[in-house]
Amino acid sequence: MRGPMSWTPDRRRLLVGGAALIVLTPQRALAVARPPREPTAAAIRRFAGEAEIRPGRVHLDLPPLVENGNAVPLAVSVDSPMSATDFVRRIAVFNDKNPQPNVITVHLGPKAGRAAITTRIRLADTQTVTAIAELSDGSYWSATADAIVTLAACVEG
Template identity: 45%
Template structure:
């Protein structure tokens, strides 16, 4: 069929009927896995030594609800802390729960930072949870998470 005719004939039903097979084709294709591939649970355990982080509003995670573009997703993590020698945030870890390598970045801080914050931009392969874990100087782990909907990149 000519593309022009195809467009002309387009309706809800037609679009749906054509999309479904394409999407299932995409899902069947094997995903390549890099040598760093590590599922989220394993990556989290490696950071916390098996401890379960406490969900805390002291960790503020800012990500968009809907990503304009999975290739550039802004992430900001701020942790409430006095950042003194006796009480500070040692590290901020960011995970993308469904990326083949769920680890994005591990930031090691010190009281010389003055404030515990990280802002960067990550790639998300699909709609998923982004998780921020803060490691405190007293050995505690706090966390926050939010789902990010990744829409199709489309015509590019």
């Protein structure tokens, strides 16, 4: 027996109430829940420290025009003999406009055989992608490529 003052929760009322709560939540409160975006330069410094990063020895293959940013092919190779005394320790890829600027870091060694990686990445917008390699002698080398993205991925409100 239900009177005008009685209320029993049912599935429909809970769904409507939850939807209303989402709609009425201020966007500023949702933004506070997201971690702040790290600038690309800071992410690169976290990778390389204060070491000089020189252009060269790294080859970055990225399509200049991307129709869909959800799966962009990327290849990075480094000129290195990959011997016991001269090899690539790490390769990192960074981009400017994604929520996480450090896309990938790969650790290599002399037994890797080749200093190369191939993968697919997500790009949020038209931007510059940077690949940096750390060699066994402590030097850092880099290459950059620009990609124009017509349909963005990683979109944040």
